[in-house]
Amino acid sequence: MTAVERAVRTDAADALCQKAYAGADGPDCGVALVAVGGYGRGELAPYSDLDLVLVSDEGVDTAELAQQVWYPLWDSGVRLDHSVRTLPEMLEAFEGDVRVASGLLDVRHVAGDPNLTLRLRTTVLAQWRRRARERLPELKAMVDGRYRLVGELAHLSVPDLKESAGGLRDATVLNALTATWLVDVPASDLERCRRQLLDVRDVLHTLAGRATERIAPEHWAGIAEGLGLDDELAAQRHVRELGRRIRHLSRLAWRRVDDALRRPTSNRPRRPELEPLAPGVARSGGEIVLDRGARPEKDPVLLLRAAAEAASRDLVLAPPTAARLVREAAPLPEVWPAEARQQMVRLLAAGPGMLGVWETLEETGALDLVLPEWERIRLLPHASVIHRFTVDRHAVETCIEASGLIRGVSRPDVLVVAALLHDIGKGGLTAHSVAGAPIARTVATRMGFDPAAVDLVELLVRWHLLLARVATTRDPDDPATIEAVTAHVDSPEALELLTALTEADAKATSAQAWTSWRAGLVHDLARRVAAALEYGAVPPAIPAVDIELPELPVSGSKVTVEPVSDGSRVQVFAPDRVGLLADVAAVFALRRVPVHAARAWAQGDTAISVWDVAEEGLDARALNDQLDNIASGRVDPATRLAPRPAEAGELAPTVVIRPEASEQATVIEVRASDRIGVLHLVCGALADLDISVRSAHVSTLGPQAVDVFYVQEAHAGALSETRAAEAAHAIRDRISPPAAQVRREAGPQGTRR
Template identity: 75%
Template structure:
């Protein structure tokens, strides 16, 4: 099928008339092709129809779309046309279409078969709402459409829960358009598929969706898909990095960043409309038709605020013009009750409520905290505030992070959505802290400095302090919020990259967190921030490290002293180790294993054990090693369960006896990444050992390479701590002389050079 060239766009304002005309032209061309094929095949004028479904049925063909067509016949067509004629008719229609180069998705059904298929599959039923006559008998297509629509409305209460589960499953599988690194404009939450589902919902007459707003977003997403097909040169719904430039040009936008924001904004708007519609659908399904009141039943829930049919609205006598706190009060009530904040209500409050005085009155601050601490009910209410412009009134700084992508791939969401998710996670932890209000606001503001050239935890402090002051917090609370914003990454960084038994580790933490209240707040914020980022950021291993460090720091604050360095608990030496047979014991721990290795002490033992894990592709999270007389004990936390101790022992024996060269095996497996490793000595991190920090692209074998390089210098690794989030690993090694403590400055520089050479050469 021929494709007209895409017209040049002159603006990104959402004017879709040119592209809509192109889609109409493509549809007309496809119709002419199908009509010609049907007529050439001698298709009858009565009893049979060629119909279009899906995007073709809606007249929304993209440049490389398939033609979804069905040959539909009245029941008994075989008797009317003859079985042989009916059997050959379909192929006579399809072959000319294939010969034209069109991609075809086709089927042959009788009318009863179509209706039966719709009864058995809610996706078929929803899709047939868009059926359109192309050729043949108009009455067949009309009857199919009207019958399907009648059944859809009659059976809505039974079919919509099934459709709801399908939608949820797709969202879980694909993700959300506004946040995906490779957005799928069709299948993702907030994409074209959701927009089509919303049309199916409104067809039930059970729920209403802002039709003009939905259609505008839908047409703009169709524009994006058309341009994407042109850029990719094929049928594609996923936007790869190289497509953003052509999209920006086609949409008339200044750069790729503007194109990303434009597409994500559309996705977020459709997501908001979809969530709102499904909440209203769920509410309608809970009510029986007989129980539905003829007029709204207003239940007063707060001054000026009422509840009606599962939505927060205004009381009849509410006076927004004289109540600056009414917007926050209504939002807090909706979030706490986990119900809809009616968008018209929010929009009216934005128009009519006077600005909040500065500093805010106590009630305004209290209502904001109620809103932020509401839990899962916060997200849909916050979306409504965002969509109606209310956040510009409450928090004008929100625009700094709105739809801002995270630089780290570990994050599931854009910065603004991550912040809201952090508030949701923090709401479950407010009983662990003495100032839940400070925790809630710090969760909201912890990433407010993102997007600046300087480190965001530094850039965010003056912004957060100014906001907290405007909200009416006192000087102590303002200082505490600023402290949490500045150091919200500190606890996790130290816990995952420093030796917990070294007193310098806790000293580093307590330099910046000097009170029990601040420590409890920082611990809760760290957990909420990590959980909101991704499950990987708060694995049981990482959680254990963070919470244990927090516990030890709390004990240090309470006692005024820190535990001794390198506390070890001597273990019984297993039989046979004295004869040169190493002992390996594997214990399940959380989402991984703890492997204890006991062997005759020697330089290089740690490197050999690390090589065993690297060769078996087992991720090492942390390792500790100490001496007990003539024996060495090492304890390894690894990210794999079900390890076979016998297999580990055999491989260690092969490496120790030099029957197996781990260096050559690991070098063969390594794919160069183009990133030079950074090796830095951290003299301030410990008085007991020399801390060497290695930053490199994530890969197996780093512990082995570093340990082997140090062993060659007659140095030993007392502990190693491996932290990997996204593509970069931060590995920290506590190094000592074999018969002494920390390295001299000269030896430390020598060690750093050796480590850098070992990693770079590999």
């Protein structure tokens, strides 16, 4: 229905423009009013602009005519984007700007001299085809820059229907590629996706009451209703599927452009040359196809063999080839033969070449034949905003990251399969690592892994969050910390695989999830767990042996600063006292310096804290002076760092005692919105109760700060239950926003993920 509505809107706009041109006594020769952009393509959304150009032959004066045409349009209330150009000026703009060039391919006659419009269209199209080889690299660079800036439509939490990869802009670019005659794009498939995205945009404009391309979370329900879909999740999946399909077509088209540009113009064979690569598999240009004589009905491994060859060579798995194998290939047996498992591992370990091949397997339905469990997570959005991809794409990116780590593990095959399946349990009510472990066992068994490898895959999926969680929230010097890992990971082989999977998972999540600080914590914990597994002894934490205590000045504290890849690392040395950590946290809070992560501990009578912060070029002397001013009372941070009012929908902070985490101290876990001053407020609340922070572990993931404190009485050991409860209440009261209109989330621990 919306396609009809777009046509009606376009016809109405044409009639309005034609009336304005006629009312201005626009000539029938030498001048034309033309539509470009979305209006030129007849794709007007409810709140779209009218993109118009008044074009004339050289020497024709159109200044007065232009004003007489534009004013009636302005008076009508339409949104107008207009310009006046001579035909030579139009062609000059076409030659000078590839964005303009691709846009002018859609020029459409509205009023005036149709022959002038025809000359413009014919010249533009001829020049576009003639200069395609020199202009397409420029267009590709522009497209890549847009991808880096905006992201992918299929994975953005707030998708941009126009500019994101897989959006309407890409569909226009694909039509421009087709117009070069260098490559072919499946026109019917592209047009179907493009029209359905236009339908989504029409509904979005109506919901928003204005021109917008971005789907905010509150729009999904209305989009589902407007498109006749079941619910918000169905609407998200529909839009993301369209974006993924257009992105896939774009990726294939650009690979074919690259292949065409590498081929000399004189080298145009009448029939494709085949280079045999493996049984039944050949290379044709930049694509993997079936070799002559291939017998899909006799070869159940042919699909995986072709996919592995394409991925490992970073070539395109030709979609018609994959589609044919879906129709004709012999099915794999219930337990795969060894070659099938080996080819699957080759595919998963291929690195960046895996992504395009995996997309082809998905788009052609081939993935359903080898991994039907994938449907559970297909285009499933992540609950946490820190993830840059949907769950299925994150799993693929984890495989790509794991492929760079296979040299350091004894079972690369187990690592990449676990990377693929580590989030397979998402989408249900049960914790995804718990739900995913038996699914991973089933898949690994079907792939033909031996029982020991199946056990490893299941263990890795079940505990893939363990190392990151323990490393960032527990004190490595506490024996209970090591036991928290060895209780579930009981062999050096499993530990090395889990360490690699932890790194791959974090890198595939976002840059925030694998900073140099977080990497150091995970690898230090893994080193200590490995020693415990091998020798039954735990080596000291790396910071305790690596940091040499400096001589403290008379003022009592010493601050050092060193640059790191993502900011600065600040070390603070001072006589150990209650409240010191609160004062150091105040220094950063008052300077509005975000803290990525921190650790604090005592070494003899000296307190040491190490802070990774998101600012470069910090002055150690200035930090030290400010710390002295706060410690002496000359500066009081309390008023400036008081909790701000809660934002709408903000979760309440949670404070939980973790009795299982240590036998030597009381462990308090604090989760709150990540904002300047929270750490100072927590430490200040503890200091007011004369409670000593023996070790602090501070980390930030997305919008949430997760801070864990190992605390003791100032001159004794762990807190009593009464004192622990008192401390938890004091922290909660100190960090809760005033008159907190916050959203509370159910659960025994009140935590969120």
